[in-house]
Amino acid sequence: MTPGRPYVLVVYYSASGATARMAEEVARGVQGVAGIDARLRTVPGVSAETAQVAADIPDAGPMYCELDDLRQCSGLVLGSPTRFGNMAAPMKYFIDGTSELWLSGALVDKPAGVFTSTSSLHGGQESTLLSMQLPLLHHGMLLAGLSYGEPGLTRTRGGGTPYGASHHAGPRNDRALDADELGLCKALGARVARLSLALDTSRAVGGTA
Numbered sequence: 001m002t003p004g005r006p007y008v009l010v011v012y013y014s015a016s017g018a019t020a021r022m023a024e025e026v027a028r029g030v031q032g033v034a035g036i037d038a039r040l041r042t043v044p045g046v047s048a049e050t051a052q053v054a055a056d057i058p059d060a061g062p063m064y065c066e067l068d069d070l071r072q073c074s075g076l077v078l079g080s081p082t083r084f085g086n087m088a089a090p091m092k093y094f095i096d097g098t099s100e101l102w103l104s105g106a107l108v109d110k111p112a113g114v115f116t117s118t119s120s121l122h123g124g125q126e127s128t129l130l131s132m133q134l135p136l137l138h139h140g141m142l143l144a145g146l147s148y149g150e151p152g153l154t155r156t157r158g159g160g161t162p163y164g165a166s167h168h169a170g171p172r173n174d175r176a177l178d179a180d181e182l183g184l185c186k187a188l189g190a191r192v193a194r195l196s197l198a199l200d201t202s203r204a205v206g207g208t209a
Contacts, residue, residue: 001037001038005036007037008038008074008075008077009065009075010023010026010039010040011041011077011094012043013080013081014117018167024040026186026188029186029188030192032189032190033190033193036196039073042058042062043065043093044090045090046090046093070101070107073110074196075110075192076107077188078113078115079116082117084124085123085127102139107141108139109142112141113188114164115167115185115188117166117169119170120171126163129163129166130163142199144192145188150183150184152179152180152183156178158178159181165184
């Protein structure tokens with residue numbers, strides 16, 4: 001990342017690696033847009049009874065997301081595997097801890113997108129994406145999905161929805177992302193990046209008028 005340059009925050013939770021792979025491709029889509037960077041972050045797991053005690057720094061992979069990452073971002077993309085048609089508990093737990101940002105309006109008018117991975121083809125991709133969008137609406141964010149101008153959206157035989165990028169990982173979670181799924185992840189990142197830059201420019205012009 002370039003110091004001082006705006007960035008799109010890509011935050012995800014991944015259990016088997018598929019959502020992490022999607023996050024990487026979303027970040028590539030962001031990086032393909034000139035003038036803005038991608039910041040890749042993850043969230044720690046939770047136990048069945050209470051918050052899991054985890055080290056501040058993961059053993060491998062991206063850093064854990066902090067509220068300042070959210071506060072300072074120009075755009076946001078959230079990713080989670082599906083759990084009974086909803087986002088996974090670690091992502092929900094993380095979002096539930098953002099009340100401070102809601103109270104201050106820190107995310108108002110920033111663009112956001114979502115992505116998910118499911119083990120079954122009809123295992124709740126769309127409901128999971130919608131479940132992740134709800135708290136973003138409460139934060140006053142501007143939701144960006146995928147337009148049907150993306151050829152992969154009508155061609156896909158795996159994941160891909162107008163509500164956000166998705167992936168069919170298979171019953172053993174061993175199906176790799178196909179070309180269409182990868183392309184839609186990248187397209188989502190690029191779209192949120194372009195919107196973020198446009199809104200940043202609009203705010204800058206408005207602030208100097």
